[in-house]
Amino acid sequence: MRISRTLPLAVPLAVTAGAAILLLAPLTANAAAASLTAAFAQTSGWGSGYGAEYTITNRGDAAASGWVVEFDLPAGSTVSSSWESTRTSTGQHHRFANASWNGTVAAGASVRFGFNVSGTGTPVNCTVNGAPCAGGPAPSSPAPSPPAPSSPAPSSPAPSSPAPSTSAPPPSGSVVDVSTAAQLQAAMAGARPGQTIRLAPGVYDGSFIGTTPGTAAAPITVTGPRTAILTNPTSAGSGPSCPVPTPGWDPGYGIWLAGAPYWNLTGFTVADAKKGVVLDDSPHVTIDGLYVHHIGDEGVHFRRSSSDGVLRGSTIEYTGTVQPAYGEGVYLGSANSNWACHGNSGGVDRSDRVQVLDNRIGPYVAAEHIDVKEGTVDGVIRGNTFDGRGIAGQNSADSWVDVKGTGYLIQGNTGTFAAPGTFANGYETHNPVAGSGCGNVWRDNVSDLGGVGRYAVNVTSTSKCAGNLNVVYTSNTVRNATGGLTNVTPTAG
Structure with a gap:
């Protein structure tokens, strides 16, 4: 904050032939203050509605500690x-x-x-x-995407405008720009290694499936600003008992990669x-x-041996809105009861070595923020922030x-x-099959x-992990616990 100080100021009052008469008057600098403005911009539109945003700018010389924007909409329109x-x-x-x-x-x-x-x-x-x-409040051209997100109101965006037929040949080129649901569907269906599919701001309502493999040297990328919103609130048609892409069937996933390695x-x-993002x-x-x-159910699911993946820098909240028991934020692998469907690696879902890094998960994730299933190995959960409100x-998701x-390795996370x-x-461990949870x-x-909560880390069993014990180091810290750091002897370090 700028410091106010008093300065002498020479102010001429009158001028005579021989001299000027001056008055020395004190001037006190104004205290620093915030000054907020708010500018409206439409970011997308469809026949019955539109998406928009307000940009709040501080034109003052001190930080603003909070803001409230209020407005009215004409009759017949609502947020x-x-x-x-x-x-x-x-x-x-x-x-x-x-x-x-x-x-x-x-x-x-x-x-x-x-808002929509x-x-x-x-x-x-x-x-x-x-x-x-x-x-x-006059509309203007789309603005840049906003910074990191927070909790939206729990209602669905309006659907996007009718799109061109997908019967046209899929777009080609190293970068494919899309602005409608049908264009995105066509681009994903026709994707090839090394291609980038770039989303314009707007609402994309539909089923979006990728089945083309990328390569390590030429991955396939789908990218867009945060104001590019993929929605798919209801499933349609009937599919197989074990989910695979099937003509005429929409499983209700936000985006689905099936047999499609090396995508970004x-x-x-x-x-x-x-379901949010599903990888099979x-x-x-x-x-x-x-x-x-x-x-409705889980936010991000690495399934059917989707190994060596990375989830980073993302925000996941308000999951399990339809089925709280299945509302995990992040789901790694499959329960052994589902290996008949998803156990494609020797009868086991080996979604191994997945790294979950620097994400914000919660609030209102109805089940576990991260559920690590039996049969998976050697993953990393590091640098995440867990907000447990709404579990x-x-x-038993608690x-x-x-x-x-x-x-x-579970390291450097912060949970409240x-x-x-x-x-x-x-944190908890469980051992549903021999050798798991160890x-x-x-x-x-x-x-x-x-x-x-009782313990920061609760190890359910040591006898089931003989020779491969779980290790809780003393570098972990806990507060406001009814039990303490852990129910096992911590290891120095």
């Missing part, structure tokens, strides 16, 4: 969903307050929040922190789908910077991470819990159990 803010609506009046993570706006900086409107009316009477929104999925949003028999896939929210506790796999929810321990290592994790 159907929103993100990166906390929304309350009364009739035609809509109020958007900052989320917990984006309330501070540094001098000269900007933040954004977005059912109807064609645009905002009027806009204010930011009670003052008029500079620049007015970056930047965009998957929302309002039965698709090793070496990197998921980077996605926003996955309001998903439902159904089907921890951030449940490790039934073997040889995992606060009501509402059902919470037993921060040989895992915990280092440098920080756990706050909210005065409810």
Whole structure:
């Protein structure tokens, strides 16, 4: 903050032939203050509605510690969903307050929040922190994608506009730009190694499936801004008992890779789908910077031996909105009861060596934030932030991470819990098949159990892991636990 100080100022009052008469007057510099403006922009449109965002800019010389944008919509138009803010609506009046993570706006900086409107009316009477929104609410061209996300309101975006027929030849070229659901479907169906499919901002409603393998030297990439939103809220048709892409069947997945190794999925949003991102028999896939929210079941699933994948820098929240017991944030492998379907590696789902790095998972992930299934080995769970609010506790899902796999490193994660929810321990191990849930290592994790959880790390059995014990190092820390750090003897280090 700039420091106020008093300076002498020479002010001429009158001038005579011989001399000027001067008055020395004190000048006190104004105290630094924030000054917010809010600019409206449409980011997508369809016949019955549109997507939009407000950019809040601090034109003052001090940081703003919070913001509230309010506006009215004409009769016949209403906000159907929103993100990166906390929304309350009364009739035609809509109020958007900052989320917990984006309330501070540094001098000269900007933040954004977005929303979808059912109807064609645009905002009027806009204010930011009670003052008029500079620049007015007139629509403009699409703005750049917003920064990291927060919790949207739990309603579905409006569908995208009717798209051209997919009977046309798939697009070619090293970069394929798409702006409709049909174009994205065609691009994914016709993808070839080394190609990048680039999404424009907007809502893409439909079934999006990739079945073409990339290569290590020439992966296939689907990329877009966070305002490119893939939705698929309802399944349709009938498929096989073990899911494989089948003509005429839509499983309700947000995006599905099947037999498609070496793909990169970056930047965009998957929302309002039965399942979020599903990988089947698709090793070496990197998921980077996605926003996955309001998903009926699990958010991201590495399944059917989708090994050597990476999930990093992504945000996953509001999962299990339809089936809380199956609402995991991240699901690695398959339960042994499903190996008949997904056990394609010697009868086991070997989704091995998956790395889950630097993600924000929760709040309102109804089951475990990460469920590591038996049969998987040697993964890494590092640098993630777990927000346990909203864990439902159904089907014994009452921890951030449940490790039934073997040889995992769980390091440098931060977990918290606060009501509402059902919470037993921060991390747990289980041993559903012989040798599973063993040989895992915990280092440098920080756990706050909210005065409810018993142990930061609860090791269910040592006898079932004889010769390959789980190791909890003393570098882990815990607070607000009813039991302590762990129920086994910690190892120095």
